[in-house]
Amino acid sequence: MDTTKPDQFFATFNELHAHKVEAYKQYWETLKPTTNEDIFRRWLFAFCSVHTTWEGNIKGYLAIRDFIYWRYNRKELLKRLTRSGVGCQNERTDYIWDFAKDFWQNPKDFACYNKKHYLKIRDSLVERIRGLSYAKVSFALEMINPNHTRVYIVTGKQIGRAHV
Numbered sequence: 695m696d697t698t699k700p701d702q703f704f705a706t707f708n709e710l711h712a713h714k715v716e717a718y719k720q721y722w723e724t725l726k727p728t729t730n731e732d733i734f735r736r737w738l739f740a741f742c743s744v745h746t747t748w749e750g751n752i753k754g755y756l757a758i759r760d761f762i763y764w765r766y767n768r769k770e771l772l773k774r775l776t777r778s779g780v781g782c783q784n785e786r787t788d789y790i791w792d793f794a795k796d797f798w799q800n801p802k803d804f805a806c807y808n809k810k811h812y813l814k815i816r817d818s819l820v821e822r823i824r825g826l827s828y829a830k831v832s833f834a835l836e837m838i839n840p841n842h843t844r845v846y847i848v849t850g851k852q853i854g855r856a857h858v
Contacts, residue, residue: 719841722840722841723840723841725840726838726839726840726841727805727837727838730801733801733804733805733838734761734794734797734798734801734804735755735759735761736834736837736838737793737797737804737834738755738758738759738761738790739751739755739834739837740826740830740831740833740834740837741754741786741789741790741793741825741826741830742754742755742758742780742786743830743833744782744786744825744826744830745781745782746780746781746782750778750779750780750781751780753778753779753780754775754778754779754780754786756778757774757775757777757778757780758771758774758775758778758790761794765794765798768787768791771787771790771791772784772787775787775790785825786825788824788825789823789824789825789826790825792824793823793824793825796822796823803819804819804834804838805835805838805839806835806838806839806843807839807842812835812843815835816828816831816832816835819831819835
């Protein structure tokens with residue numbers, strides 16, 4: 695297989711596109727959550743992305759993003775998820791409800807800003823959070839710290855940076 699053209703493209707990419715890359719990184723930095731509430735919403739978005747279409751993900755998230763209305767009312771959470779049509783509402787309610795209780799006891803456990811520990815944090819969160827596996831925990835961590843998170847999807851071995 696001749697890889698000359700792709701090799702040339704990537705060899706000159708930084709030189710030709712550095713300004714675009716920097717602008718893109720600055721844009722992502724503006725989306726980085728600054729409060730525990732914003733971090734919690736990133737996790738909600740990840741929960742709503744499980745086993746659904748993009749449209750379903752958005753509908754589910756929009757139904758529960760204002761968590762003040764359901765934070766202490768499990769039936770309200772179920773009602774909102776059911777109405778959204780996101781699917782798997784019973785399991786999703788169980789998982790989100792359990793996660794919310796755990797998150798609000800210690801929010802700092804669910805965001806990682808230490809570059810050395812991304813994989814360790816990701817793995818411990820996969821064990822801790824019911825309903826999310828490696829891909830969705832990686833997705834949430836990437837949304838929380840988009841320019842610096844380096845997490846990997848594992849299928850028996852490390853296979854590369856997660857782009858989920």
